[in-house]
Amino acid sequence: MSEISSNASAAGSGATDVRDPNHMPPIGQAIPLGIQHVLAMFAGNITVPLIIANAAGLAGADTVFLIQMSMLVAGLATLLQTIGIGPIGSRLPIMQGTSFAFLPVLIPVAKAAGGLAALPVIFAATLVGGIFHFLIGTVIGRFRGILPPLVTGLVVMTIGLALIPVGVEYMGGGKFAKFVTKDFGAWYHLFLGCLVIVSILAAKFLTKGIASASAILIGLVIGYLVAIPMGMVNADKITNAAWFSIPEPLKYGFDFTSDLAMTAIIGMCLMAIVSAIETVGDISGITKGGAGREPTAKEISGGTMADGLGTAIGAVFGSMPNTSYSQNVGLISFTGVMSRHVVTIGAIFLILAAFFPKIGAIVAAMPNAVLGGAAVVMFGMIAGAGLKLLSDVDMDRRNMVIIALSLGVGLGLKAEPGVVAALPVWATMLLTSGLFPAAFLAIFLNLILPKHLEEI
Structure with a gap:
């Protein structure tokens, strides 16, 4: 891999090849590079279904199924990006996976419905949200000008900052089911969480x-192994899981009619706008970091449509909303390899893993504290990715005002949701998500404020 990286920075035909999305490295290099992409996103991809399963208080078998489907749909959605169908797909090395951005909507729905009743609501909202996301992709190229790094950077940063408390709560033992664990905050939970963080940093x-690229996965494995002799891993989940299983579409059905479903659908559609903005940021990061150019309107449109279609397909199979993965954008910048075929190989590995529920069962048995340690790092890295996008922004008085108001209102309402408790449920859910008000204000203020404010 180091040879590939050096070639990427060297002059000549080699540099042109590896920075070409259509270039195919020798299979002996392409396979490990593809697996590396899976390792970089695997922990994040399984984190979302684990969090939702805990929030709804689901049984082990249902949790295993959600993890299984997260792998299958991530692989299918990635193929939509790298191979494409007609105008759908960016034809860039974009790895897809379950989206953290929708958690502020999904967690309250999971808590409110509880148990298996939450899943038909979630998947109905995911289906409609995915279709809406797809439609956004058909027109987003025309609105590229309203999504500068100031807006995309704020959106990505807010996602990370809004979700960091989720990771911290998991480090304490978890408090997303209908009750807080009796030993929440116990020393052994904190020990495991901190061990995972230290292991990630060391790796x-x-x-x-x-x-180094799979540091998150290494940290999870170390924390998991240490938790076994501590008696914190439920081996029954693993023993009872099947070795092989064919995915079952529409297993939980859809609920489009309940009041909670309508609230969830509205929330998912509005969050789809924010997710589309995040995808534009990731596509820009790939073309800039990997090829040193701006993305084309076709790439932005095709990538956003693939995002939405992947989410809609996920709803049918039983997966959470999908999106492009920022950590894989960083991996492309690190290796200098822009080949979409490498990422296609990674997608095939994900699809194959989905047919073996034992893999999902091993993950489902992971203690909350272990997951929490990794989540703190991952969510913090998302915030850092947003900060990196903002580093290209001129920090003048105007832009500082936009940043201050967007983050202040977005994160402030999330920290004190009682301020808007008197509003309708759907409005409260959106305003306290952290992400929606921050994204709305960033776009709105960027459009109306003068480009150059006079010094006072």
Whole structure:
């Protein structure tokens, strides 16, 4: 891999090849590079279904199924991006996975419905939201000008900052079911969470290559192994899971009619706008970091449509909303390899893994504190990715005002949701998500404020 990286920065035909999305490295290099993309996103992809399963208080078998479907749909959605169908797909090395951005909507729905009743509501909202996201992709190229790095950076940063408390709560033992665990905050939960964080940092900065790129996965494995002799891993979930299973579409059905369903659908459609903005940021990051150019309108439109279609397909199979993964954008910048075929290989590995429920059962048995340690790092990295996008922004008085108001209102309402408790349920859910008000204000203020404010 180091040879590929050096070639990427060298002059000549080699540099042109690896920075071409259509270039196919030798299969001996392409396979490990594809697996590396899976390792970089695997922990994040399974985190969302784990969080929703805990929030709804689901049984082990249902949790395993959600994890299984998250792998299948991530692989299928990635193929939509890398291979494409007609105008759908960016034909860029974009890895798809379950989206953290929708958690502020999904968690309250899971808590409110509880148990299996939550899933038909979630998947109905995901289907409608995915279709709406797809339609956004057909026109988003015309509105590219209202999504500068100031807006996309704020959106990505807000996602990370709004979700960091989720990781911290998991480190304490978890409090997303209908009750707080009796030993919430116990020393052994905090010990495991901190062990995972330290292990991730050690793997990231004391190793190189695939080990460094898969630091999150290494941290999870170390925390998991240490939790076993501590008696914190439920082996029954693993023992009872099947070795092989064919995915079952529409297993939980759809609920489009309940009051909660309508609230969830509105929330998912509005969050789809925010997710589309995030996707534009990721596409820009790939073309800039991997090829040193701006993305084309066709790439932005096709990538956004693939995002939406992947989410809609996920609803049918039983997966949470999908989106492009920012950590894989960073991986492309690190390796210098722009080949979409490498990411296609990673997608095939994900699809194959989905047919073996034992893999999902092993993940489902993971203690909350172990997941929490990794989540704190991952959510923090998302916030850092937003900060990196903002680093290209001129921090003048105008832009500082936009940043201050967007973050202040967005995160403030999330921290104190009682301020808007008197509003309708759907409005309260959106305003306290952290993400929607921040994104709306960033776009609105960027459009109406003068480009150059006079010094006072």
